[in-house]
Amino acid sequence: MEHIVKDHELYRKTVFGFWVYLMTDSILFSVLFVCYILLHTSNFGGPTTHELYSLRLVFAETMVLLTSSFTIGIARLYASRQLVRQTLIWLGITFLLGLSFVVMEGTEFTQLVLEGNSWKRSAFLSSYFTLVGTHGIHVSFGLIWIIFTFVLLAKRGMNEHNFRRLTTLGIFWHFLDLVWIFLFSIVYLMGAK
């Protein structure tokens, strides 16, 4: 890493600033968690948590997302060794995993809406869709970011800017994983029995 980064001050302040941004993002999520915890019993005669959740699908989603965290870690390791091709390959794998996560979540949402259990049904479902959906939007945003980094890396090679972009992208991706672990435990595990 030392030999790629020339402007250390820029690198350090960007990464630090990014951590601070993630702090604000985690407060954003904590508001949604609070709403969910307060409202998850307000089903207003509609379905309750354990009537809706399918742990099998959620388990698959979790595995896919955790694996993608592992693969982006590998991409970052190759990046610090300045191996562009390998970095690109592992970044591509991460993208595919992230995409399948978003598709799975989209399928789950579509099913719920088709069964008549949309976000309009009750306060519980509003908070469920918003919490899980906000995480999904973050992952989709991460996918755009992966494409962006992928293209720049393929075009410009491993310079200090791309290395910095990869570092912050990696932190972002791990953060989404962490949020998902809370989501998995609080929403799905605690609501499924």
Add this chain to the structure above:
Amino acid sequence: MKEFIFGRLTLDAFKHDMIEYGAGVSMGLVAILVIYLLTVKKKWGWLWHEWITTVDAKKIGVMYIVVLLIMLIKGLIDALMMRAQQAIASGNQGYLGSEHFQQIFSAHGTTMIFFVGMGAVFALFNLVVPLQIGARDVAFPFLNAVSFWLFAMGALFLNLSLVMGNFGGAGWLSYPPLSGIEYSPGVGIDYWNWTVQIAGVGSLFSGINFFVTILRMRCPGMTLMRMPVFVWACLGTAVLIIFAFPILTMSLALLTLDRIMGMHFFTSDFGGNPMLYVNLIWAWGHPEVYILVLPVFGVYSEIIPTFSKKRLFGYHSMVWAIIAIAFLSFIVWLHHFFTMGASPGINSFFSIMTMAIAIPTGVKIFNWLFTQCRGRLTFATPMLWFLAFILIFTIGGLTGVLLSIPPVDFQVHNSLFLIAHFHSVIIGGVLFGFFSAFAYWFPKVTGFMLNEKLGKWAFWLWFVGFMLAFMPLYALGLMGATRRLDHYAADTGWQPFFIIAAIGGLVIAAAIGCQVLQFIVSIKQRKSNRDLTGDPWDGRTLEWSISSPPPFYNFAVTPTVEERDAWWEMKHKPKEKPVYKDIHLPKNTSMGFWIGVAGFFFAFSLIWSLYWLLPLSIIAIVTLAIIRLSDEEVEYTLKAEEIEKLEAQHGTHS
């Protein structure tokens, strides 16, 4: 099809009563005048290159001040209209309809908190923080420009609502269920929502930016405990912004989802919970109060030592007081609604925490007083504002402690007593503090002094006007007058008090008139009022070590700090010949402006349900961000010889 293209936008949106037409027409006339002047004087290029595309924190700070002064006058007009209505409407309807009156008090609060108060905070951040820590710029100059443009677009929405559609009438925090789609189906609440949301996101970015700036960009030798207290106050504020503003963003987003997607977070049916919104918004709202006032505490901590020719008394206790206030401000939010019906245990906890905040605040007040003790005091305008502050803020603080006692609060909750209380702390604290800072740092920013005589006139008019306008409200509140009344029965006997308050409003208007005059006169006489030394007040901190106005690169040579009050120590030591080095500076870019414009269309499409514009604006924002983020040539180098030449021209004293 028509509905698809125009959404909720119909010709009815432009139909208003005479007063609103008047406001719209006068805004239009001012806009035409500005465009005419820019064209005649051929200043469009100057505006674009020097201001709109700038990423220089000093210029962004000046632009914040321009927006905040415009909004201050707008908010003042709102206030005068309310005062006039209440002075007249004793036993009759007055001259304003209740619908219109509701919009006015909502707009007044929104304007004053989000644009005047927050504008003052960010103006001071931008103008002073980099200079006081010996930095050339902020950590993320481009992000800083984005913050400003989002702030400006928020202000634009507030004014646009006068011409197109209307503004929310549910108060400055728009509590549901009143602000839900069921009871407020129009665009008013959406205008409010996006005005605040857009400006709020800008504030959040600024908070992150200045947090990193203060922690990462201090000059060599400036340890945390050598930072000026103003910088400490800004650090505390930045932390508060980072923790509090995401809550605002999310609460507003959830209200939007309720209104647009038919969700049920805060509705009164389908299991929603309106009090959840009230809790969330105050979990942001109370820290927000300290976001506004902490920088001002910092301002006084700079001004008093300067005008007392003494070191600040109790530096360490000042710093710990800031930290304590920042911490406590997060665990008092429930005192805004003791009447919610929480259990006595919960009310007691929040009551005690609220009283506890008075302790660190008291520490600060006493530190300022002890700093003056045995100092060589001079009373320029900045110090006069401090004297008014200490009186009015203490009154506001003491009534605040009264309000923190739940049984008392049950009596005066939502009464004019509360209104008088928070105007005492916000006008006496935030606004007077800003005026003090404005007079103090004006020569640094512009290179010439403000006219002292008119400044003193403005001060006395403000002081008298404040007392006339708000002391009657304390009495009215105790007599049972609730806030947001558009009319009342004549046998209440309230009218004389309201008339005195209205006169106070006029005196305040005269004071602001004096300030405008002071500004104009000072510009006209600038040749005879130049600050050639760069240090007109015999200051103590680094911003006074460079010329006024500062060169665009701030410091030709990055200073090295050995003590607190760094410049005071430096100027009493023999000077060394400066050794110049190449410096890197950020290039100007129009991307911040364009992202602001795209953000405007994003919010505009959601307000008016223009669902074809929505995806386009999102694509525009993402594309602009990608273009900017892929640009790797964002800096340029200023050569050492160049700096030497420029420094010789500036004729700096150092």
